Amino acid sequence: MALVSEFLGQLTLSYGAEVEPTFPTVVPVRDFDxxxxxxxxxxxxxxxxxxxxxxxxxxxxxxxxxxxxxxxxxxxxxxxxxxxxxxxxxSGPLETLLLGLMKSTAQYDASELKAAMKGLGTDEETLIEIVCSRSNDELHEIKRVYRELFKKELDKDVAGDTSGDFAKLLLALVQTKRDDPSNVVDYQKIDEDARSLYEGGVKRKGTDVSTWISIMTQRSVPHLQKVFDRYKSYSPYDMKESIRKEVKGDLERSFLTLVECFENKQLYFANRLNEAMKSKGAKEKLLTRIMVSRCEVDLMKIRHEFKKQHKRSLFQTITEHTKGDYQTALLRLCGGDDL
Missing domain, CATH: 1.10.220.10 (Annexin)
Known part of the structure; x- marks a missing residue:
């Protein structure tokens, strides 16, 4: 029996080892002069x-x-x-958007992180969105560019501007120790991690945050997707419900962002865009940041998730909630309507 479980634990299947494809809305123009x-x-x-x-x-x-x-x-x-x-x-939001486009995706992310930690107070929302949604490779490049642009280390600035378990989670992510996706599905490890998340949270009084942090910042994304699925066989709540019950504030928002990005990163950004345009007018800073940072990465896929989830196109929503030249620039980055 032990041999069978060991064999099942190391069963090889192809999952997630290939490079993540991109779905940009901004692509190289032909006849470029x-x-x-x-x-x-x-x-x-x-x-x-x-x-x-x-x-x-x-x-x-x-x-x-x-x-x-x-x-x-x-x-x-x-x-x-x-x-x-x-x-x-x-001037205004148009200037911010076009100046953002003059940076590479990594330069833009690094600049946004720096701005989030500048002066008095911290823009935790921006820190959480960028650090929790970027892949290991993207974070490696952001760290390199951050050092180049600001002559400082990103992890030192994060440590100096945040505290407690929130700081520990962000630093663990910035240290980029996440496993690469593997062709080996380790069912035993999946089960152990699911049980550890349950026993470190819902099952006990208080939360073993350090266990949650180590699992969520070190395991590969395909592995974690299977862990969250397995977790449901231990806990009466899914992972997101468990997070809401166990932790609060910035730590809660960070863990939820991680889980949402592991499950469907483009849907996460679609929901953020919807949130930015819910109120009268738009949260221009958030809207600009997502449109600029994702237009050469996966904005086409975000557009499709937006339509599927919110039953109206991103193009139409931008048209209703923005105006003038800023609207024109956003619609061009959007790259078309999904009727």
Missing amino acids: PARDAAQIETAIKTKGVDEQTIINILTSRTFEQRKQVAFEFERLAKKDLLGALKGAL
Whole structure:
């Protein structure tokens, strides 16, 4: 019997070992001519009243690598920096969005994290969203870029700006010790982890947070998906219900974000976008951050999840809750309507 369980515990199946595919809405434009783009942007900036439409059309339909070439050509042509020129010509949420597009995805994430920890008070919402939703590879790159841009270590800044179990969870994620997906499904380990999560939470008085942190920050995503499924055979509540019962505040929000991203990352972002546009008007900061950070990653898939979950398209929702040039830029990043 022990031999059988050992064999089942190491049974090989193919699951999740391949590279995560991307579903961008912004893709490289054909017949790309950076010098022509740079000349058009220079003319648009010099126009009386500024021709925002031309600037939006160019910058929202080029990838970061292409925008970088446009910036190089602009500096050669206009003898000034494109970022500085955009800051001088634009304002408000449109300026924030277009300046965000002039950074790579990792540079943008690193800058958003830095801004979340700048000065008095901490923007925990931004910290949780970025740190808890990014993969190991993305976090590695964010850490490298953070060091390059700010001459500081991300983990030291996180440690200095947060405290308690919330800090421990974020630091464990930033340390990127998550296992890579494997072709071996270890059923015994899945069962042990599910039982440990249950015994460290719902089954006892108080929560063994350190056990929860180690499992949720070190196991691979496909493994955890199976753990949460197995967890239901031990607990009367699913993992998300258990989190809500066991912990509160930033720690609760962090664990819930992790579980939601493990289950369906694009649905998590679709729900965040919906949340950003629930009230009258829109939470521009949140809306901008997701649209800019995901447009070259998985925004197409987020769009599809949005329609499926909220019974209306992301395009229509943006149209109803935003206005002006900012709306135009968002709709172009959205990349089309899902009728």
